Amino acid sequence: MDLCHPQYERLICGENANDTTKCLTGAQAAKVRALYEPFYGDNGTLLYPRLQPGTEITSFGTYFSGTLSSLFSDWFKYAVYDPSFDARTLDRNDLTFAAAHDPFNISTYDPDLSAFERKGGKLLTLHGLEDNIIPAEISTLYYHRVAETMSRSPSALDVFYRYFRVSGLSHCALGTGAYSVGMYSFGRVDNALEQDPDDNVLARIVAWVERGEAPEYIRGTAFVGGSPASGIAYKRKHCKYPLRNVYIGKGNYTEENGWRCQ
Numbered sequence: 001m002d003l004c005h006p007q008y009e010r011l012i013c014g015e016n017a018n019d020t021t022k023c024l025t026g027a028q029a030a031k032v033r034a035l036y037e038p039f040y041g042d043n044g045t046l047l048y049p050r051l052q053p054g055t056e057i058t059s060f061g062t063y064f065s066g067t068l069s070s071l072f073s074d075w076f077k078y079a080v081y082d083p084s085f086d087a088r089t090l091d092r093n094d095l096t097f098a099a100a101h102d103p104f105n106i107s108t109y110d111p112d113l114s115a116f117e118r119k120g121g122k123l124l125t126l127h128g129l130e131d132n133i134i135p136a137e138i139s140t141l142y143y144h145r146v147a148e149t150m151s152r153s154p155s156a157l158d159v160f161y162r163y164f165r166v167s168g169l170s171h172c173a174l175g176t177g178a179y180s181v182g183m184y185s186f187g188r189v190d191n192a193l194e195q196d197p198d199d200n201v202l203a204r205i206v207a208w209v210e211r212g213e214a215p216e217y218i219r220g221t222a223f224v225g226g227s228p229a230s231g232i233a234y235k236r237k238h239c240k241y242p243l244r245n246v247y248i249g250k251g252n253y254t255e256e257n258g259w260r261c262q
Contacts, residue, residue: 001129001136001165002244004053008033041096048095049137058132058170079103111145113161123161124205126218126238128169130176136165143241154242163241164218178220178236180228199235216240217261222254237261 011032013023024032039048051059062069073087080098099107116123127139143163147154168177182200197204198219207213217237224230234254239245239261249258 001053006036006053008036039095041092041099043096045096045099046141047092047099049135049141052129052131052135052137055130055132055170058130062132079106109142109145111142111149113146114150117160121160122205122208124164124201124208124215124218125162126164126166126169126181126201128171128175128179129165129167130170130179133171139163140165140241158214158240162215164215164238165241165244166218166220166238167236167245168222169220174226176226178222178234178238180221180223181218181238219256 008024008029011024012026012029013020017023036050036053038046038050041047051063061067068087076087076090076094076098077083077085080094080101080103113121113123125139125143127134127136129136140163143157143161146152146161147157150157166177166179166181169175169179169181172183173179182195182202195203197207197213197215198217199221201218204213204215204218208215217239219235219237221235222233224233235256236245236259237256243261245259246262247253247258248260249255251258
């Protein structure tokens with residue numbers, strides 16, 4: 001994700017293009033670029049990070065279908081403004097107001113975790129890199145804010161706060177990669193605490209809190225055809241931030257030891 005910064009001007013139609021349905025005008029390229037840049041309010045405050053690269057197909061229903069989500073419109077009607085608000089008129093001023101108002105502390109973005117740390121708390125955060133609703137950069141930016149506010153290096157934050165980016169994981173569940181880290185059982189009643197902590201984040205946080213076994217990685221499972229009933233396709237270790245997964249193997253990308261956190 002950090003390395004994904006496409007050059008959208010390369011998609012602009014050439015002067016002699018025969019089929020302009022397969023390329024963009026300059027205005028269209030500018031609009032695409034805007035989707036992949038952070039969105040700021042008039043006061044310079046970050047309102048939202050860029051669209052998550054790699055989620056274009058699954059993000060269609062969320063952002064581009066032209067249909068307003070009731071969750072979105074109801075939030076502005078009943079939490080930010082009042083029932084008379086027409087969400088179709090939403091603009092940057094409304095987003096700036098909502099961010100400043102922050103009803104019910106919905107942002108949960110306080111970067112000072114000193115009290116939590118003093119009480120012995122442990123925080124394991126993960127975010128799917130295929131999240132089609134909440135871009136993973138939200139969690140990455142929060143990690144940066146905590147480090148800067150508490151003046152902690154990653155190794156110092158590791159004492160109580162560890163963040164993992166999970167490739168192939170969509171919004172909390174499902175995805176095209178090794179997305180299953182024990183959060184979603186597809187209707188099955190599994191005893192998470194009897195599972196290997198490497199494969200189940202609930203068992204992992206319990207092992208960290210109760211036995212001091214801090215996670216260096218969390219391991220995800222990919223299923224054949226995306227279905228747990230069809231069996232396991234492969235597993236992959238997901239790295240502790242700021243490390244990232246790099247392919248070092250020479251065989252199939254599904255080889256667990258073909259990847260390294262660096």
